[in-house]
Structure formats: C-alpha cells, structure tokens
Amino acid sequence: VASFKLTVNGRDYDVDVPEGTSLLEVLRNDIGDKSPKFGCGLGQCGACIVLVAGHPTPACDTPVEYVRDEVRTLAGLGRPDAMHPLQSAFLELQAGQCGYCIAGIIMSAAALLRDIPRPTRDEVSAALEGNLCRCGTHGRFVDAVLAASGSAT
Amino acid sequence: MTPELPASVVTNPWISTWLTFGDDGTIGLRVGKVELGQGILTALTQVAAHELDVAPEAVRASAANTVTSPDEGLTAGSLSITVSGAAVRRVCAETRELFRRAAARKAGLNIADVRLVSGVFAGTDGTRIGSYADLSGIVDLHVRVGESSLDVELAPPISKDLARIDLPDKVLGRPRFIHDLEFDGMLHARVVRPPGPGAHLEDDPPARVAAMPGVEQIVRDGDFLAVLARREGQATQAAEALAADASWSAGIELPDPGDIEGWLRTAEAETDHVRNDGAQHNDTSAVVAATYSRPYLAHASIAPSCAVAHFDDGRLEVWSHSQGVFTLGRAIAEALDLQPEAVVVQHVEGAGAYGHNAADDAAMDAALIATRVPGRHVRVLWSRADEMSWGPFGPAMVADVTASADEHGTITDWSYELWSNGHTARPGYAPRHVLLADAHRAGVPMHPPAVDPPADRGYGSQRNAEPYYDIARVDVTVHRLLTMPIRVSSLRSLGGNLNTFATESAIDELAMAVGRDPLEMRLAHLSDARAREVLSTAAAAAGWGAPLPDGHGRGVGFCRYKNRSSYCAVVADVEATDRVRVARLTIAVDVGRAVNVDGVRNQIEGGAIQATSWSMFEQVRFDRQSITSTDWESYPIARFSQVPEVDVHLLHRPDEPPLGAGEATQGPVPAAIGNALADALGVRVRALPFTHDNIVAAIDAQT
Numbered sequence: 001v002a003s004f005k006l007t008v009n010g011r012d013y014d015v016d017v018p019e020g021t022s023l024l025e026v027l028r029n030d031i032g033d034k035s036p037k038f039g040c041g042l043g044q045c046g047a048c049i050v051l052v053a054g055h056p057t058p059a060c061d062t063p064v065e066y067v068r069d070e071v072r073t074l075a076g077l078g079r080p081d082a083m084h085p086l087q088s089a090f091l092e093l094q095a096g097q098c099g100y101c102i103a104g105i106i107m108s109a110a111a112l113l114r115d116i117p118r119p120t121r122d123e124v125s126a127a128l129e130g131n132l133c134r135c136g137t138h139g140r141f142v143d144a145v146l147a148a149s150g151s152a153t
Numbered sequence: 154m155t156p157e158l159p160a161s162v163v164t165n166p167w168i169s170t171w172l173t174f175g176d177d178g179t180i181g182l183r184v185g186k187v188e189l190g191q192g193i194l195t196a197l198t199q200v201a202a203h204e205l206d207v208a209p210e211a212v213r214a215s216a217a218n219t220v221t222s223p224d225e226g227l228t229a230g231s232l233s234i235t236v237s238g239a240a241v242r243r244v245c246a247e248t249r250e251l252f253r254r255a256a257a258r259k260a261g262l263n264i265a266d267v268r269l270v271s272g273v274f275a276g277t278d279g280t281r282i283g284s285y286a287d288l289s290g291i292v293d294l295h296v297r298v299g300e301s302s303l304d305v306e307l308a309p310p311i312s313k314d315l316a317r318i319d320l321p322d323k324v325l326g327r328p329r330f331i332h333d334l335e336f337d338g339m340l341h342a343r344v345v346r347p348p349g350p351g352a353h354l355e356d357d358p359p360a361r362v363a364a365m366p367g368v369e370q371i372v373r374d375g376d377f378l379a380v381l382a383r384r385e386g387q388a389t390q391a392a393e394a395l396a397a398d399a400s401w402s403a404g405i406e407l408p409d410p411g412d413i414e415g416w417l418r419t420a421e422a423e424t425d426h427v428r429n430d431g432a433q434h435n436d437t438s439a440v441v442a443a444t445y446s447r448p449y450l451a452h453a454s455i456a457p458s459c460a461v462a463h464f465d466d467g468r469l470e471v472w473s474h475s476q477g478v479f480t481l482g483r484a485i486a487e488a489l490d491l492q493p494e495a496v497v498v499q500h501v502e503g504a505g506a507y508g509h510n511a512a513d514d515a516a517m518d519a520a521l522i523a524t525r526v527p528g529r530h531v532r533v534l535w536s537r538a539d540e541m542s543w544g545p546f547g548p549a550m551v552a553d554v555t556a557s558a559d560e561h562g563t564i565t566d567w568s569y570e571l572w573s574n575g576h577t578a579r580p581g582y583a584p585r586h587v588l589l590a591d592a593h594r595a596g597v598p599m600h601p602p603a604v605d606p607p608a609d610r611g612y613g614s615q616r617n618a619e620p621y622y623d624i625a626r627v628d629v630t631v632h633r634l635l636t637m638p639i640r641v642s643s644l645r646s647l648g649g650n651l652n653t654f655a656t657e658s659a660i661d662e663l664a665m666a667v668g669r670d671p672l673e674m675r676l677a678h679l680s681d682a683r684a685r686e687v688l689s690t691a692a693a694a695a696g697w698g699a700p701l702p703d704g705h706g707r708g709v710g711f712c713r714y715k716n717r718s719s720y721c722a723v724v725a726d727v728e729a730t731d732r733v734r735v736a737r738l739t740i741a742v743d744v745g746r747a748v749n750v751d752g753v754r755n756q757i758e759g760g761a762i763q764a765t766s767w768s769m770f771e772q773v774r775f776d777r778q779s780i781t782s783t784d785w786e787s788y789p790i791a792r793f794s795q796v797p798e799v800d801v802h803l804l805h806r807p808d809e810p811p812l813g814a815g816e817a818t819q820g821p822v823p824a825a826i827g828n829a830l831a832d833a834l835g836v837r838v839r840a841l842p843f844t845h846d847n848i849v850a851a852i853d854a855q856t
Contacts, residue, residue: 018366021386029385034333035326039455040537041389044785047455074326083325090324094316094751097759098190098505099323100330100455125793132785134455135190135505136762138796140755 004064008033009076015064023067024048024059035075035103039132046131049104056108056130074103077110086110089148090141097135105131109145118149158299161185161240165223166297168251171244172201174289178272180207182214184241185225186233187476190505191815192317192752193233197241199315199749204245204308207272207285209315217500219482227477227579229508229643230610231718231813234748238811242307243298250303255292256282264303312807314751319502331474331501332459336530339461340369341385342522343392344533344590345378346543349779350638351405351598354378362394371395372525377593379522381531389536405598407638407777414446414551417572422632427615430626432566437557439666445554445655447841449773450547450644451788456504457540458511461532462519469496469523473516474503477579481513484580485520488591496520507763509579509642511535511544517588541788542780543589546773547644548574548603550614550651554659562667564660564678569618570630571652575603576613578642602637606647611715617649617820620656621713622678639775645760646714646819650767653712653820654827654841661708661828662837671828672697672709683743683804684713687722690741690802695724701832704730708828710821714813719744720804721817723761725797725825729833733843735765735797735826742801742817745809756814758799764822766791769843 006013008031015030027033027050036059039047043058050059053069078084086106089095096102105128112119112127119127124145133141158166165171165185173181182201188194194214202209215222225237249269256274257264260282267282268275274282282288299305322329347354354376362380363371367387372379380395382388408416434440461472469491475481475498482498485491503512519533535543550573557566578587583601586592592600605613612618615631644650664674672692679685688711692698701707706729711722720743726736738761747753770789774782782788823841830848831837838851 018384018386021384025384025386028333029335032335033326034328034330034335037330037456038332038534039457040785042537042784044537045455076326078325080321080325087324091316091320094314094320094755096317096320096323097192097755098455098503099320100190100504102323103326106324128793132455132790132792134453134507134763134790136759136766136796137755138762138791138793139758139799142793 006064006067007070009072017064019065021064022060023062023064023071026064027059027073033073033075035073037100037103046104046108047101049107049131051107051111054111054114056111074106077106084110085148086145089144093140093144093147095137095140095144097137101131101133105133105141113149121146159236159239159243161223161225161236162243162298168244168248168296168298169294170223171241172248172294174285176286178211178284178286180205180212180285182212182241183222184214184237185217185223185479186228186237187217187478187500188319188502189228189476191756192749193228195315195318196234196749196752197237198318199313200238200241201245203311204242205249205272206269211272214318216502217478219478219498224479226479229476231714231815234811235813238748246307247298247301247303247305248294250305251292251301252285252288254303255288259283259288259291310746310807312747312750315749329502330456331472331503332456332534334461334472334501334532336461339530339532340381340383340526341388342379342381342519342531342533343388344518345380345392345395345399346539347376347401347404349404350407352401352403353596355400355402358395358399362391362398365391365394370526372522374521375594375596377521377590379518381522381526404778405638407775410775413448413549417549417551417634421635422572423635425631425633427629427631428619429628432568432626432628434555434557434566434568437565438560439558439663440555441659441662441666442555443659443662443839444551445651445658445839446551447549447651447654449549449639449641450767450771451541451773451782452507452510452544452644453541453788453790454504454506454510457535457537458515458544459503459532459534460516460519461530462523463530464523465528467495469520471496471498471516471520472501473498473512474501474506475512475516476506476509480579480581481516484587485517488517488588489520489524508547508644509545509577511540513580514544514589517590521590538783541783545578545640545642548576548641550648552651552655554655556659556663558663558667562669562674564622564624564663566626567620567624568628571614571618572632573614573648574634574637574641575605576643576647577606578603578640600637600640602635603641605633611718612648614648616647616715617652617656617712619716621684621716623680624678646816649712649714649816649820650823653710654823657710657821657824658827658837658839661831675709675711683720684711686804687711687720687741687743690804691722691724691739694741694800694802695726695739697724704728704833706829706831706833708825708830708832710824710828712820714817719812719814719817721821723818723821723825725829727826727829727833729830733830733848734795735769737798737800738765738822738825739800740802740818741804742814743804743806744814744817745806745812747803748811750803753803753814754801757801757818760815760818761799761822762791762796764819765797765826768823768826768841769795771842
C-alpha cells in the first residue's frame with residue numbers, strides 16, 4: 001500500500017491504496033465519485049473516460065500512480081443549478097437510453113468542444129469513436145454535442 | 154362502465170399494492186415492470202399522472218421489489234405498455250373515483266358534483282374540498298380493483314413527450330446504476346469460470362491465492378469457483394491468480410464453427426408443423442429456393458452484469474438488474490434450498506438489457522457467495538470476457554425458403570423450414586440448472602435445452618416465421634433443437650430477426666424473378682391497410698424509385714411484429730464502394746397509440762441502429778472448446794462512424810391500442826439492408842452478418 005496525491009474536480013485527495021490500483025477504482029471506491037463507469041477494463045469501450053490534464057483518458061487501465069495532473073469527471077463538470085452546456089443539451093434532446101455510456105461520451109465531447117468549439121458532425125463522430133453505445137443512441141448524442149457547441153467553454 | 158380487468162390487475166388486485174399517497178403530495182407508484190433503458194418507468198408515470206390528473210412530478214415510480222411490488226412477470230416482448238400501462242390506467246382511474254367519493258362525502262355532495270382539477274377535488278362552484286394528500290386519511294386503498302361499485306371511466310388517452318425521469322441522474326453523474334451500490338463492509342467477489350462449457354474443476358485450488366492481499370475467502374462449490382476480497386482490484390487480481398492455478402478437465406465439444414448450418418440441420422430436434430396448407434412448387438412461372446442464416450449474437454451490454462446480495466438469519470436479499478426479478482427470486486430460492494419468502498429481490502437499473510442476458514446469473518452468483526459470508530454484503534461484477542462468453546446468446550438460426558409465383562407475379566405457394574434452438578431459457582424454464590452458478594455447482598455439462606414462449610407471448614423460434622402476406626398456400630415447419638452446447642436464450646425479437654430477414658429477402662428475390670418492383674410486390678400481397686400505410690410512408694419519405702448513383706443501393710423490409718403487434722417498414726440506403734456502409738434508414742412505424750411519443754422514437758432509433766450493428770458486424774466466435782469472442786475487438790459492434798442516419802416516421806393512431814415499440818425494427822432492418830446490398834452489388838448475401846467475408850463468399854458462390 002502506498003500513498004498518492006490526487007486532484008479531482010478541484011479537490012485534493014490523499015489516497016492510500018495498493019500500487020497498480022486503477023484510477024477508476026480510486027475514483028469510484030475510494031473517493032466515492034461513481035460517475036465514471038466500468039465497462040471492459042481494457043480501455044476499449046470508453047465508459048470510464050475522464051479528463052486527465054484535459055485529455056480523455058480511460059480510467060480503467062490507468063494505474064493511479066501514473067496520474068500527476070488534475071482529473072475531471074462527469075460529476076465535476078456541472079451542477080444541477082449550473083450545468084455544463086453538454087449536460088443541458090443531453091437533457092434537452094433526451095439523448096440517452098440506458099445512459100451507462102453517457103459519462104464517457106460527455107467527457108470525450110467536453111474535450112472536443114474545448115479544442116474545437118464548433119465541430120462538424122464528422123468531427124463529433126470522430127471524437128466519439130472510442131466510446132461504445134449499445135442502445136443505439138448515437139444520433140441523439142451527436143445532435144446533443146452539436147447543440148452544445150459554440151456555448152461550451 | 155367497468156371494462157374487463159387487465160391481466161396484471163387480476164393477479165395483483167389490491168390498489169394498495171400499486172399506489173401510496175404521501176402527506177407531502179407525492180404519489181408512490183409501484184409496478185412490476187423494470188427500467189431497462191427503454192424508458193418504461195417514465196411512460197408509466199405519465200399514464201398514472203394523466204389518469205389521476207396530477208403533475209407527473211408528483212408521481213414517484215419505484216423500481217420493482219419482489220415483496221412490495223405487483224408481480225407482473227417479465228419485462229419482455231414489447232408488452233410493458235400494453236400490459237402494465239393498461240393496469241396502471243385502470244388502478245389509477247378507480248383510485249381517482251375512490252377519492253372523489255370520499256371528497257363528496259366530506260363535502261356532503263353527490264359524487265357527480267365533485268370536480269377534479271390538477272389533483273384538487275372541488276365542488277361545482279369551485280369550492281375546494283381537498284387534494285389527494287388531504288383526503289388520503291379517509292380513503293381506504295386496501296380494496297380490490299373493480300369491487301368499489303363505482304362508475305370507473307378511463308380518461309381519454311393522450312400522447313405526449315414526458316422527459317425521461319432517470320436521465321438527469323445519468324447526465325449529472327449521480328449514482329443510479331446497480332454498479333454504483335455501496336454498503337458498509339461490502340466485499341467484492343469475482344467468479345472464476347471454467348476454460349469452456351462442461352469442464353470440471355479437478356482439485357481444490359492451491360493455497361497461495363488465499364494469502365494474497367485483501368483476500369477474505371475462496372468459495373468452491375462443485376465447478377463453481379469464486380474469490381472474495383476487500384478491495385475490488387484485489388478481487389480481480391486474486392481471480393486472475395486463481396484462474397492461472399486452477400486445473401480443469403476437458404469440457405464438452407462445441408459444434409464446428411465452420412459448419413453451424415450443418416450442425417443445426419442434423420442435431421437432435423423436435424419438429425412442429427406450424428402450418429400445412431400443402432404448398433406446391435411446380436407448374437409455376439417463378440420459383441425461388443434459398444437458405445438464410447444468422448450466427449449466434451451476444452447481448453454485449455456496455456456494462457458487465459452485476460449484483461449485490463446479503464444473507465443473514467436465513468433471509469437473503471438480492472439486488473439485481475434482471476428483467477424478471479420475481480422468477481429470479483423463486484429460482485434462487487429453489488437452487489439454494491430456501492423458502493421462496495426468504496428471498497427478496499430488488500431491481501436496480503443496469504446498463505441496457507435487450508433480452509435475457511447474464512443479469513440473473515450474476516444475481517445467483519452473489520446469492521450463492523453471500524450464503525458463505527452471512528452478515529456481509531457481497532458485490533459480484535462479471536468481467537468483460539465472461540459477459541461476452543458465459544451469458545446466454547441469441548441462437549444461431551437457419552431457414553430454407555421456397556416461394557413460387559404465377560404468370561401474373563402473384564405469390565401462390567410458400568414453404569418455410571427453420572432450424573433453431575429455443576429462444577427462452579429464463580429462470581423457471583426448467584426445474585434445475587438454469588442459472589449458471591447452479592449448473593456449475595452441480596457439474597452439469599450443459600444447461601437444459603431452451604424452450605419457446607407460447608402462442609400468447611408471440612412464440613419464439615417461429616415468431617414471424619409465417620409470412621404476413623396474403624398467400625394461398627403456406628407451409629411452415631420448425632425444428633427446435635433438443636441439445637444446447639452453446640447456451641442461448643431470449644434476445645430482442647427472438648426468432649423475428651432471422652425469420653423476417655429470410656421472408657423479406659425471399660420476397661425480394663421473387664419480385665426480381667417475376668420482374669416486379671419490390672415495394673409494389675409487397676403492397677400487392679398485403680390486404681391490411683395499416684401494413685400498406687407503413688410501407689408507402691417509408692417509401693415516399695425515402696424517395697423510392699429515384700435513380701441512385703453507381704455503387705449505391707436501396708432496399709425495403711417490412712414486418713408486423715409477432716404478426717399481431719406493431720407495424721414497421723424500413724427503407725435502407727447503402728453504399729458499396731471500397732467499403733460497405735449503411736448510409737440511411739428511413740422508417741415508418743405504427744405502434745398503435747403512442748403514450749410517450751419521444752420514447753417511441755428513441756426506441757425505434759435505437760433498435761434500428763442496434764439491428765444495423767447485428768447485421769453488419771456481429772457474430773459470436775468460438776472453437777471446439779470455448780467462446781473466443783471475449784472483448785470489443787473480437788466482438789465488434791457499430792461505432793459512431795458506422796451508424797446510419799435514422800429517419801423515423803411515426804404514424805398517428807390515437808384510437809388504436811398501444812402495441813409496443815422495442816423490437817419492431819429488429820427484423821425489417823436486416824431485411825432492408827440485405828435487399829439494398831443486393832441492389833447495389835447485384836449479389837444476394839443470405840448469411841448474416843454482411844461482413845466482407847460473407848459478401849465475398851456470396852460473390853464466389855454466384856460466379
């Protein structure tokens with residue numbers, strides 16, 4: 001067991017966990033932020049994507065000791081009374097079925113909109129290529145990201 | 154007017170089972186159907202609010218619980234709105250009248266003189282009598298629906314878009330899923346499965362794993378092997394070590410993956426002559442005889458299955474994302490030799506469920522392990538590999554179609570012969586060894602063969618095997634396999650997927666043989682006006698008949714789901730240039746009255762994209778020992794760049810009963826894509842999925 005310092009959504013944490021523990025496990029079970037999801041543990045599906053230093057990163061296969069920069073998760077992206085434009089757009093367009101993939105999709109999209117504030121439809125698709133959705137909500141997700149574009153910071 | 158009681162009300166007659174009224178104005182709604190990502194709790198909330206004339210925000214629908222909720226069986230078959238919607242409507246209408254009577258008595262008025270506006274009862278002059286909350290103290294809800302002697306009139310149905318009640322949690326990242334449950338002192342369990350079906354665990358595993366950090370216990374029961382640890386990562390590591398150390402016997406031999414069709418045709422089976430008009434295929438002007446098939450399909454939910462269980466003082470509590478918590482609870486009790494009343498199952502939302510996936514198995518795993526550590530909560534999470542290989546699949550199927558037309562291009566004779574495993578192996582389908590852990594404990598090499606749902610649930614293998622078209626002589630024969638080396642059960646639309654693909658492909662082939670336009674050919678053989686309307690609507694919206702560029706193709710597919718449920722027509726536009734891509738699906742659908750219009754659209758869009766993914770990419774891979782497609786690379790599904798644009802046209806049928814929406818597209822989509830591919834390539838691909846390999850094989854077979 002070793003001690004690690006971690007900054008998540010602007011808060012500093014000291015966590016004592018076994019070396020090799022995934023960032024996802026630390027976020028979900030040690031810090032108690034259930035917003036990133038476990039999907040495959042292989043970095044293949046995107047359900048666990050969080051932003052590390054602003055970059056979309058699969059938390060499931062990222063050991064916590066490699067994380068030096070600030071982590072941002074869906075739970076830290078916005079609040080009910082101050083939602084991120086992506087969150088408002090997802091609700092406005094009812095972009096979701098089971099919703100399990102949403103956390104990873106919104107985080108991937110948040111990174112995209114920061115880099116390209118007004119992306120094309122193809123650019124949105126390309127940015128979400130690493131996120132899987134099984135319910136077939138792809139069209140609504142892309143629509144929602146486009147609806148949020150321009151107003152996201 | 155007191156119409157016949159809905160089935161769910163007959164089995165759950167007490168109003169108090171369904172509704173509770175809080176002092177704070179909230180109304181608790183308990184239903185037996187569960188949220189699978191399809192939005193059912195939102196739609197039922199809307200039905201209840203409308204019937205009670207209150208704001209939807211006042212109604213709090215709770216997830217099903219085997220003790221407190223009405224037992225409405227499975228959440229399956231696109232029946233939830235039809236079945237539960239009717240029950241909620243009836244229960245709420247009667248409850249509203251009970252409150253009205255109480256209001257009348259309180260105010261000394263006749264019942265007919267009490268108005269209800271937005272949840273408040275008042276006299277005709279507007280004098281307020283009280284809200285539901287105000288009156289709840291004087292209304293006895295422990296009464297049976299239909300026995301109040303009140304005149305119960307159902308409110309005229311409405312269609313609207315109520316926003317999904319579960320979506321804010323999911324978009325804001327708040328805990329909501331079963332995976333997010335947390336209890337003090339909860340232990341994490343991982344199950345170590347055999348290397349393949351039927352393999353037996355030879356020795357107790359060596360002791361080194363028990364000494365690994367965090368490991369609390371190793372559980373072995375027959376061929377069931379699991380490890381419990383304090384931290385999740387520790388449980389995963391210990392399970393990996395256990396898997397590396399464990400020694401297993403050889404398992405059963407799986408069918409030859411290179412010749413599943415041959416295996417399906419020759420395996421032991423029972424044969425049902427579903428329809429036998431004596432179809433003949435001579436003296437006709439055109440005959441099409443062809444074979445169509447689909448592979449095993451995985452549910453491949455984005456989250457692996459999960460469950461939590463707690464066993465204490467002979468009482469077992471289980472949290473599960475099962476589609477059938479009531480049957481699951483009984484099956485667990487049976488397997489663990491507990492009284493049915495000793496087992497409580499609470500539904501908690503999981504990731505999308507499209508049929509009978511591994512949710513029930515995970516619950517059994519957790520239950521079994523929890524009995525070894527009384528007083529502790531045990532959380533089981535399946536690995537991605539186990540989710541892709543040990544849960545039930547949708548069965549592989551093969552169908553022979555022979556269809557004949559006369560000199561006018563009229564279809565006269567139709568013969569259909571199908572080979573498939575049964576399409577349901579849900580808890581309760583057989584007396585024992587239904588749940589995976591129960592089979593492994595007992596060391597049985599194979600689960601009992603899957604069965605098919607009865608006629609009143611729309612059949613299984615033979616769902617949509619009979620063409621919905623007007624054809625003089627039709628023969629349908631179904632062979633249901635009596636052996637199940639590869640475990641299968643219900644997957645969205647059951648046999649409807651392959652049967653519709655086969656039927657709609659053969660119709661196209663026959664149209665081509667007699668020189669008729671495929672759309673016109675269908676319309677000429679459909680006397681049902683609603684069927685004709687979805688076809689003509691989709692065709693008009695897609696621009697049917699307009700010329701297409703080289704390398705593009707357009708095809709149509711139609712299905713009336715279960716031959717008695719929703720109508721769906723799909724026009725697919727494909728591009729077959731350097732690669733094959735489905736560009737666009739234009740869909741017209743008639744689901745009867747739509748309760749939640751946007752909810753129906755969402756289901757149709759999602760079903761169409763999932764069916765596209767099945768059709769283009771999906772196939773469970775295996776060798777003679779085990780399933781080999783165990784992750785997202787070996788079992789690819791459609792990614793964002795690969796999904797078509799989907800254009801949904803919902804026909805307005807306010808006066809027709811609701812028919813369900815969740816499975817309407819699963820048959821017509823592969824049919825339309827296959828027909829569009831044939832249009833683009835000039836080659837008929839009859840084996841799903843439409844992968845490069847299967848397309849090349851079809852080209853080779855033609856030349």
